[in-house]
Amino acid sequence: MTNNRDKQTSEARFHKLFDDTQAMSIQGYRVDGSVVYWNAASERIYGYSTSEALGRSLYDLIIPHEMRDEVKRAVAWMFDNEEGIPPARLNLKHKDGTTVPVYSSHTVVSLPNDEPIMFCMDADMRSLEMAEAEVQRLSYYDSLTDLPNRRLMLERITSVTRNTTVESSFAxxxxxxxxxxxxxxxxxxxEIGDQVLLNCAECLQRFSSSQDALARLGKDEFAVFLPCTAPSLDIAATEAEQLGEQIIRALKTPMLLDGRSHQVDACIGITLFRCPEATPADELLRQADIALKMAKRSNTIDISFFDQQMESSVKKHLEISQALNHAVENNELALALQPQVNAQGETVSFEALLRWQHPELGAVSPNDFIPIAEATESIISIGDWVLEKSCQMLAHWNEEKAFEHLGISVNVSSLQFRRGDFVERVKNILNSSGATPSKLRFELTESLLAEDIDDVVEQMESLRKLGVSFSLDDFGTGYASLAYLTRLPLNELKVDRAFVNDLGRHSKGALLAETIISLGRSMNLTVIAEGVETEQQFKRLQNMGCQHFQGYLFGKPSTNVKDYLPGKSL
Structure with missing residues (x-):
């Protein structure tokens, strides 16, 4: 008697749990697909009341016509085998005919003396998809001016210059x-500075040929694209110079801000090129930037054109490329470690940042040599060196009780990752160093996901079996989507410093940071924000739910780790 009462109580508890849950649609079906259970969340997600759904067929209610045969086969298999199939993202059908994206799990419950029932548990993905769309939109536009950002401008240039129908035109x-x-x-x-930038953006829009031909590149720089319409280089140069002069005159028009009159001056760098254009868009941007630097250094001109005399940077590029081939063997590389802290400000791990001191070139910026290393594939040997040194540090720290909790995050190039032997390389380095794999984390950029996602997932799974964890760097600035996030075996999302720099109240940067943090936590991922430089940013991010932090507020990159662990020696 007591057992029956306990069983009834247990069943009542589960029924109440299923009935009351608002986050998960739970449905129960017989072998013929007829509905025997339909909770309140199912009513909200699919539009059918419980009374409307009970006894109806699964296939008539929520399965789109084109999916019915496949679903019937899957249901038959589950009942035959009395087990569920792997969870999946599905597009099912609402009562009103609209599509409902869900993340669906299934199981078959078979009890003695009772018919088997298939239970479906569906999580509504619509709010996440809306958040994803907002993340993607914000990652293409500047948060202050609402102009296209650098990324969208580069894509615009690439598209226009490659697809122009006018042969031998100039832009x-x-x-x-x-x-x-x-x-x-x-x-x-x-605040006044922001108003100045908004006024400049409004002014420049008058000279833009289309909505995405003007962009804010960052801080006080804007880009204007003059499309492929000029029939000759001379005409393109004349049109560009005239446009530049008009822009400078317009920007000099006094603006009234906070009751006071303000006037700004400007310098302009210009590069000209033929369409269709094989030169990458970021190289064209670099050329225009070189020309801009020449104009800023001059006391007599406001507008400068890129020309061959400015190509000293090309020579430097070649010099760096050749020197990189010997950087490892000549012991010119070093690792600087930047602390990553928890909400209490306690150091829990470090990011390993590569530094290069050349005897003749001096300290070469990673922004200069990393792209060259990837282009020349010297990043393979350099990446191995970084991984070896990082693992040696982990093994050394593990020998002392006070340091054994520390981990290291290592940036991995897509070129390294896509080599067929990368997993084996990592395994060998872990074994030879004696490092604890769980203390090693690889930071991957979103560009890695732009290619074969199946191969990426396969290698990540192999590395994860070794104990290595993964962080997705600069989420929201590149290619990643929720579809990828549901497939990748990630442990961490990293909020880009661009969003951390724009945490003003009601700013788009703050909205984007909060969205990313919410997405990460909803998927049980740790979220770390980089570029934290002020206490205000630290507090704001904590209030948003961010768990880990990195930036100058906690320490600049240093080769001396004990700077971040007072009283302890490594």
């Missing part, structure tokens, strides 16, 4: 820099 790319803008921020405050 121009202009970079506009607001002179001494930092002094406006320092003397008048950031």
């Amino acid at each position: 121009a790319l202009l970079i506009v820099d607001i002179d001494n803008f930092h002094s406006i921020n320092e003397s008048l405050g950031y």
Whole structure:
């Protein structure tokens, strides 16, 4: 009697749990597909009341016509084998005919003296898809001016110059820099500075040929794209110079801000090129930037064109490329470690950042040599060196009780990752160093996901079996989507510093950061924000639910780890 009462109580508890849950649609079906259970969340997600659904067929209610045969086979298999199939993302049908994206899990419950029942548990993905769309939109536009950002401008240039139907036409790319803008921020405050930038953006829009031919590149720089319409290089140069002069005159028009009149000056760098264009868009941007630097250094000109005399940077590129081939064997590389802290400010791990000190070139910036290393494939040997040194550090720290909790995050190039022997390389380095795999984390960029996602997942799974974990770097600035996130065996999402720098109240950067943090936590991923430089940013991110933090507020990259662990020696 007691057992029956306990059983009834247990069943009542589970029924109440299933009935009351708002986050998960739970349905029960007989072998013929007829509905025997339909909770309140199912009513909300699919539009049918419980009374409407009970006794009806699964296939008539929520399965689109084109999916019915496949679903019937899957249901038959589950009942035959009395087990569920792997969970999947599905597009099912609402009562009103609209599509309902869900993440669906299935199981078959078979009890003695009772018919088997298939239970489906569906999580509504619509709100996440809306959040994803907002993340993607914000990652293409500047948060202050709502202009296209650098990424969208580069894509626009690539598309237009490659797909132009006018052969042997010429185009121009202009970079506009607001002179001494930092002094406006320092003397008048950031609110006035933001107003100046908004006024400049509004002014420049009058000279833009289309909505995405103008972009804010960052801080006080804007890019203007003059499309492929000029029949000759001379005409393109004339049109670009005239446009530049008009822009400078327009920007000099006094603006009234906070009851005071303000005037700004500008310098412009211009590069010209033929369409269709084989030169990468980021190289064209680099050329225009070189021309801009020449204009800023001059006391007599406001507009400068890129020309061959500025190609000293090409020579430097070659010099760096050749020197990189011997950087490892000549012991010129070093690792600087930047602390990653928890909400209490305690160091829990470090990011390993590569540094290169060349005897003749001096300290070479990673922004200069990493792209070259990837282009020349010297990143393979350099990447092995970074991994070996990082694992040696982990093994050394593990020998002392005070340091054994520390982990290291290592950036991995897509070129390294896509080599067929990368997993084996990692395994060998872990074994030879004696490092604990669980203390090693690989930071992957979203560009890695732009190619064969199945191969990426396969290698990540192999590495995860070794104990290595994964972080997705700069989420929201590249290719990743929720479809990828549901497949990748990730442990961590990293919020890009660009969003951390824009955490003002009601700013788009703050909205994007909060969305990413919410997405990460909803998928049981740790979220770390990089580029944290102020206590205000630290507190704001904590309030958003961020768990880990990295930035100058906690320490600059250093080769001396004990700087971040007072009183302890490594």
